[in-house]
Amino acid sequence: MARIQDRHPAGAPGPWFVDDRCIDCDAARHVAPGLIERNPGDGVSYFVRQPATPEEVEMAWRAVEVCPTRSVGHVELRRPGKPAFPQDLGDGVFRLGHNSRDSFGAHSYLVVRDGVNLMVDSPRWTRDVVEPVSSLGGIDVVLLTHRDDVADADRYAEHFGAQVRLEPRPRRPGVPRPPRGARRPHGRPRLTARRRPAAPSQRRLRTGSG
Numbered sequence: 293m294a295r296i297q298d299r300h301p302a303g304a305p306g307p308w309f310v311d312d313r314c315i316d317c318d319a320a321r322h323v324a325p326g327l328i329e330r331n332p333g334d335g336v337s338y339f340v341r342q343p344a345t346p347e348e349v350e351m352a353w354r355a356v357e358v359c360p361t362r363s364v365g366h367v368e369l370r371r372p373g374k375p376a377f378p379q380d381l382g383d384g385v386f387r388l389g390h391n392s393r394d395s396f397g398a399h400s401y402l403v404v405r406d407g408v409n410l411m412v413d414s415p416r417w418t419r420d421v422v423e424p425v426s427s428l429g430g431i432d433v434v435l436l437t438h439r440d441d442v443a444d445a446d447r448y449a450e451h452f453g454a455q456v457r458l459e460p461r462p463r464r465p466g467v468p469r470p471p472r473g474a475r476r477p478h479g480r481p482r483l484t485a486r487r488r489p490a491a492p493s494q495r496r497l498r499t500g501s502g
């Protein structure tokens with residue numbers, strides 16, 4: 293929950309605010325353009341003006357649910373009437389929200405297409421993602437676009453019985469392929485593909501975290 297006592301002083305007067313725990317990840321500014329911007333002095337986001345239309349209120353709630361530090365808030369209201377995510381972007385693509393601090397606030401998506409559900413990068417682990425994703429048919433493949441800061445990708449993969457794949461990195465000309473079994477950078481464990489569970493009933497939320 294956002295902390296009203298730590299409200300950014302540059303924020304426009306009114307009920308919506310950003311607190312100073314913001315890590316300058318850009319996610320809130322991306323989903324609420326024109327409402328939330330970056331303060332050039334300290335890099336912290338703030339409301340340049342208060343929402344004035346129902347569409348802008350919806351954008352503000354989207355910023356609340358996307359923020360990895362939970363820095364965006366309203367002085368009285370705690371939750372939107374209807375969840376802001378998954379956000380239907382059209383053509384079977386949904387933005388999942390609930391960005392993770394572990395991935396520095398990177399967006400994640402569910403792509404529903406041709407009988408294969410693909411999660412692209414990972415949100416933080418929460419039933420607010422698990423339940424709607426389950427109703428959209430679960431996850432077959434988790435595709436990671438980078439190797440580090442993968443948030444809760446393994447947890448989603450295990451819960452849904454999905455494979456984890458790393459997007460191939462383009463090889464620079466003249467750089468030889470490393471020998472098989474070579475140690476990975478930073479000693480990180482290799483993400484491995486997993487089989488789908490036999491029964492859909494295994495797709496249960498194991499914890500109530502989030």
Ligand code: SF4
Pocket residue numbers: 310313314315316317318319320321336337358359360361362363364397
């Ligand atoms: S999403 Fe949160 S942490 Fe990221 S820029 Fe917006 S307010 Fe700051």
